Amino acid sequence: MDRSGPAELLEIAIEVARDAAATAYRMRVEGVSVAATKSTVTDVVTAADRAVERQVVDALRRLRPGDAVLGEEYGVGEAGPVGPSGVRWIVDPIDGTVNYLYGIPHCAVSLAAEVDGEVVAGVVCNVNTGEEWTATAGGGAWRDGQRLRCSTETDLGQALVATGFGYEPARRAHQARVVAELIPHVRDIRRLGAAALDLCLAAEGRVDVYYEKGLAAWDQAAGALVATEAGLLVAGLGGLPAGPDLVIAAPPALFKPLHDRLADLDASGGP
Ligand code: IPD
Ligand code: CA
Ligand code: CA
Ligand code: CA
Incomplete structure (x- = not known):
């Protein structure tokens, strides 16, 4: 066997x-x-x-x-x-x-x-x-x-977005600026405090999308598989795989709008 x-x-x-x-x-x-x-x-x-x-x-x-x-x-x-x-x-x-x-x-x-x-x-x-x-x-x-199946939402303006922040002060400040710019364009933001659970909640549509910069392998390995198998696209910016620079998990219809918005906001940049 x-x-x-x-x-x-x-x-x-x-x-x-x-x-x-x-x-x-x-x-x-x-x-x-x-x-x-x-x-x-x-x-x-x-x-x-x-x-x-x-x-x-x-x-x-x-x-x-x-x-x-x-x-x-x-x-x-x-x-x-x-x-x-x-x-x-x-x-x-x-x-x-x-x-x-x-x-x-x-x-x-x-x-x-x-x-x-x-x-x-x-x-x-x-x-x-x-x-x-x-x-x-x-x-x-x-x-x-x-x-599990992910959300069927197609409008980023109606999407509940989960995200998280790293621990380093300059990084958090950059991440807060990204959130401040993003929030007028989405339903709302959730910072629930556990990346693996964020990905699992996205897998069952309890949030529509999730993104975060600075994740380590242990934060996302299991959750990203759960999200992917539930139909979300899980990737980084510009065709890169999801990684420490950025993890975006979104249903297919929301991936590009969220990706492009995060790219404009330089979500993978900063410290
Ligand atoms: C943290 C949590 C948090 C995320 C951080 C992680 P830890 O993991 O997943 O939601 O925003 O990026 O480091 O330290 O509680 O295992
Ligand atoms: Ca963690
Ligand atoms: Ca931990
Ligand atoms: Ca920790």
Whole structure:
């Protein structure tokens, strides 16, 4: 049996991510505080971010010893950037750490599996509600057994737009200027605080579109697959793939209008 097929990898991802979400939930109930700051004073990490990533890495080592793992808190695991199996797991142990810290029930464990550099399976588990979004490449996007389809909105002026901000002050200032220019041209803006969940909400039309500059692989790997499998186009500016410069996720009819507006506003520029 091929143990590296998308369905098998998804099964493992779901098992590991569910346990991780349970740990995050339990640790939040017990009480959390800031353990350290990272890139800036507003970029915080809690003991739970670290414990959850450790748990995920340990579980994957046990279940899939030949695989590589990339995580937000510990980077590349001992197996190195690529394991002998060609599979690499990408984990954001808690996406939405600031929400987690403040007890806002909108944060998630995000876990994706890449085979030879392509994301083929992903799961995003909301730590508080237990909602679970999953996708496999070519196998559709699902939430709790329901197939997902993105919004059918065709008018950017009627679109609910999710976005987020990085932690670095000059970058945030640029991102705020982009939002200020964009908001008169859309229905409204949401800054919900967890990129993986933003992509999953777009996958089921709970927001129409999403964009953000500055995402890392762990922020978007699972969510972008869920969004793509739900029918959104996920890409960067000017035909580039989605990446740190910009991620745009939009239904086909809204992609070009949003793309062109963001290009005019230099959304991928600035610091
Ligand atoms: C952050 C969240 C946030 C986004 C930031 C991310 P973290 O991830 O996804 O919504 O705007 O760009 O860094 O630090 O909470 O895992
Ligand atoms: Ca994140
Ligand atoms: Ca995180
Ligand atoms: Ca973080």
